[in-house]
Amino acid sequence: xxxxxxxxxxxxxxxxxxxxxxxxxxxxxxxxxxxxxxxxxxxxxxxxxxxxxxxxxxxxxxxxxxxxxxxxxxxxxxxxxxxxxxxxxxxxxxxxxxxxxxxxxxxxxxxxxxxxxxxxxxxxxxxxxxxxxxxxxxxxxxxxxxxxxxxxxxxxxxxxxxxxxxxxxxxxxxxxxxxxxxxxxxxxxxxxxxxxxxxxxxxxxxxxxxxxxxxxxxxxxxxxxxxxxxxxxxxxxxxxxxxxxxxxxxxxxxxxxxxxxxxxxxxxxxxxxxxxxxxxxxxxxxxxxxxxxxxxxxxxxxxxxxxxxxxxxxxxxxxxxxxxxxx
Amino acid sequence: xxxxxxxxxxxxxxxxxxxxxxxxxxxxxxxxxxxxxxxxxxxxxxxxxxxxxxxxxxxxxxxxxxxxxxxxxxxxxxxxxxxxxxxxxxxxxxxxxxxxxxxxxxxxxxxxxxxxxxxxxxxxxxxxxxxxxxxxxxxxxxxxxxxxxxxxxxxxxxxxxxxxxxxxxxxxxxxxxxxxxxxxxxxxxxxxxxxxxxxxxxxxxxxxxxxxxxxxxxxxxxxxxxxxxxxxxxxxxxxxxxxxxxxxxxxxxxxxxxxxxxxxxxxxxxxxxxxxxxxxxxxxxxxxxxxxxxxxxxxxxxxxxxxxxxxxxxxxxxxxxxxxxxx
DNA sequence: CTGAAAGCGCTTACAG
DNA sequence: CTGAAAGCGCTTACAG
Numbered sequence: 001x002x003x004x005x006x007x008x009x010x011x012x013x014x015x016x017x018x019x020x021x022x023x024x025x026x027x028x029x030x031x032x033x034x035x036x037x038x039x040x041x042x043x044x045x046x047x048x049x050x051x052x053x054x055x056x057x058x059x060x061x062x063x064x065x066x067x068x069x070x071x072x073x074x075x076x077x078x079x080x081x082x083x084x085x086x087x088x089x090x091x092x093x094x095x096x097x098x099x100x101x102x103x104x105x106x107x108x109x110x111x112x113x114x115x116x117x118x119x120x121x122x123x124x125x126x127x128x129x130x131x132x133x134x135x136x137x138x139x140x141x142x143x144x145x146x147x148x149x150x151x152x153x154x155x156x157x158x159x160x161x162x163x164x165x166x167x168x169x170x171x172x173x174x175x176x177x178x179x180x181x182x183x184x185x186x187x188x189x190x191x192x193x194x195x196x197x198x199x200x201x202x203x204x205x206x207x208x209x210x211x212x213x214x215x216x217x218x219x220x221x222x223x224x225x226x227x228x229x230x231x232x233x234x235x236x237x238x239x240x241x242x243x244x245x246x247x248x249x250x251x252x253x254x255x256x257x258x259x260x261x262x263x264x265x266x267x268x269x270x271x272x273x274x275x276x277x278x279x280x281x282x283x284x285x286x287x288x289x290x291x292x293x294x295x296x297x298x299x300x301x302x303x304x305x306x307x308x309x310x311x312x313x314x315x316x317x318x319x320x321x322x323x324x325x326x327x
Numbered sequence: 328x329x330x331x332x333x334x335x336x337x338x339x340x341x342x343x344x345x346x347x348x349x350x351x352x353x354x355x356x357x358x359x360x361x362x363x364x365x366x367x368x369x370x371x372x373x374x375x376x377x378x379x380x381x382x383x384x385x386x387x388x389x390x391x392x393x394x395x396x397x398x399x400x401x402x403x404x405x406x407x408x409x410x411x412x413x414x415x416x417x418x419x420x421x422x423x424x425x426x427x428x429x430x431x432x433x434x435x436x437x438x439x440x441x442x443x444x445x446x447x448x449x450x451x452x453x454x455x456x457x458x459x460x461x462x463x464x465x466x467x468x469x470x471x472x473x474x475x476x477x478x479x480x481x482x483x484x485x486x487x488x489x490x491x492x493x494x495x496x497x498x499x500x501x502x503x504x505x506x507x508x509x510x511x512x513x514x515x516x517x518x519x520x521x522x523x524x525x526x527x528x529x530x531x532x533x534x535x536x537x538x539x540x541x542x543x544x545x546x547x548x549x550x551x552x553x554x555x556x557x558x559x560x561x562x563x564x565x566x567x568x569x570x571x572x573x574x575x576x577x578x579x580x581x582x583x584x585x586x587x588x589x590x591x592x593x594x595x596x597x598x599x600x601x602x603x604x605x606x607x608x609x610x611x612x613x614x615x616x617x618x619x620x621x622x623x624x625x626x627x628x629x630x631x632x633x634x635x636x637x638x639x640x641x642x643x644x645x646x647x648x649x650x651x652x653x654x
Numbered sequence: 655c656t657g658a659a660a661g662c663g664c665t666t667a668c669a670g
Numbered sequence: 671c672t673g674a675a676a677g678c679g680c681t682t683a684c685a686g
Contacts, residue, residue, distance in 0.1 A: 003663055015664080019664070019666085050663080056664090069396070075402050083423070091420055274602070275601070347682095356656085359655080381681095
């Protein structure tokens with residue numbers, strides 16, 4: 001392995017000036033610069049990041065803490081983070097927390113020992129003080145830790161209004177809203193949006209809390225549909241719940257979208273594969289991840305961050321679980 | 328930050344014996360051991376992994392190279408790898424390669440500079456020589472690089488036989504096999520299994536090559552179904568293709584499973600959410616990942632590896648796209 | 655069984 | 671503008 005020493009020797013300068021040149025820190029004469037460049041080239045020298053880390057107490061590792069990569073929402077997020085990380089020369093460490101504060105803390109601690117550059121955190125049960133005191137750059141998704149930590153999230157409320165209106169415009173008269181877990185910020189924002197849209201309509205509706213879980217959602221919807229067969233529209237706070245609703249509906253003999261229209265939220269790939277295809281309020285998950293990564297890297301590199309709160313617009317995707325609009 | 332020096336001072340020994348004790352390398356008297364233990368405890372000392380890496384040229388980072396975490400097959404694999412990595416004190420770096428050899432090489436190079444402990448590689452277009460010469464422990468999924476590199480994969484051929492037989496047992500008389508891309512080992516093994524099972528049946532069949540992509544599969548199946556309306560069974564080499572087939576079938580007015588039965592391959596979560604639920608040959612992806620990680624760590628820690636080839640059994644999951652067995 | 659010392663490959667005041 | 675030297679926090683022959 002060729003080291004900075006080899007380069008210095010070949011270039012006829014000291015390791016200090018090689019280092020200065022490589023890091024663009026401090027003055028280096030044009031002459032020296034040229035000699036170093038040539039030596040680096042010739043020796044195919046590449047800086048040892050571990051040795052550098054030991055000195056600078058910084059690495060180019062980014063920690064991505066999320067509940068579970070297995071949840072269909074996260075792969076795309078991870079992909080986006082990794083793509084932009086790669087662009088900027090960072091490497092991403094994957095951390096599944098299972099929403100367990102102990103696991104989160106554990107990751108934070110072990111990665112800080114490795115001089116991790118920063119964290120992107122997606123979690124519902126964030127141990128706020130632990131993050132607030134982590135003393136390392138952080139960007140949070142879907143949750144505010146404190147005013148100093150930038151947050152990126154979807155325009156959940158707006159999205160819920162769009163989703164609700166899609167159902168209203170298509171003639172639904174009795175809407176079931178599948179509300180997500182109450183400890184989730186995004187779920188609550190969606191709830192607010194739904195309430196705002198539905199209440200200005202004077203139509204019948206009901207709200208049922210429902211985890212973002214397929215089988216549970218199916219079961220809950222099956223029950224509610226039995227209790228109230230006049231329900232003709234379902235707005236689910238997540239695509240997984242919507243898929244459960246769709247299954248319950250078809251098992252209950254309801255025709256979708258003729259008897260019952262369904263709108264989901266998330267825009268997961270699976271929605272397209274259902275029959276009929278799921279109409280949904282799609283989040284731009286990739287964009288969220290990309291923004292989070294960029295903002296984090298700016299923080300790491302001490303560049304100015306223009307804002308602390310990033311809201312990514314949401315988009316209504318019309319597929320087969322809704323009818324064409326009534327004129 | 329407390330260092331090994333602090334511990335040495337407090338324990339009244341040299342840093343060398345502290346290091347020896349901590350690494351269980353070389354003799355340390357009971358007395359010294361006790362003093363060091365106490366000092367470590369009292370100072371809450373934790374070894375700096377970066378400094379260690381610089382010396383040993385080893386880290387506890389594991390690189391997970393996969394085509395795209397966004398492909399529904401991989402999140403569970405990643406999860407498994409991370410779970411066992413965590414257990415053994417390793418951290419996993421996520422690398423999306425897009426099947427691009429340049430990206431793979433790039434990752435290998437940059438991570439080797441960080442003294443990565445080893446790689447788990449899932450890829451179709453592996454640049455074999457590059458891996459073979461990587462000079463770092465590797466475990467491959469679904470592909471053999473060379474005899475020295477352990478491989479783990481599903482029992483693909485067996486699985487394909489099971490899947491085909493499931494269709495045969497349920498009265499299919501004209502089966503369409505959706506063969507996966509020809510450059511994929513697993514896809515070819517599945518093809519072999521299908522051929523073996525179907526040829527011993529003397530029934531009608533056809534094979535169509537079809538990428539593991541939803542929309543493409545849907546389109547292909549729609550076309551084939553039109554050409555030959557007597558097809559009454561489809562065996563797809565992947566669940567995504569099966570989902571495409573299901574959609575094409577329902578759009579073509581076929582009743583599933585009455586007119587047409589469908590079996591997929593993979594066991595992805597989405598299969599359950601379809602209507603009807605997808606009958607499929609499920610891989611134990613979590614187990615594959617867990618085995619890969621364990622075998623890799625054994626290699627890293629220079630423990631004996633009992634075998635070089637691990638085949639994980641596959642399981643038939645019967646759901647709604649197949650009928651009950653005819654007696 | 656133990657410690658002094660060199661070394662891993664870099665960075666960074668500091669003096670010139 | 672540049673180099674000698676100390677230092678980042680550990681590990682590891684080597685001598686005793």
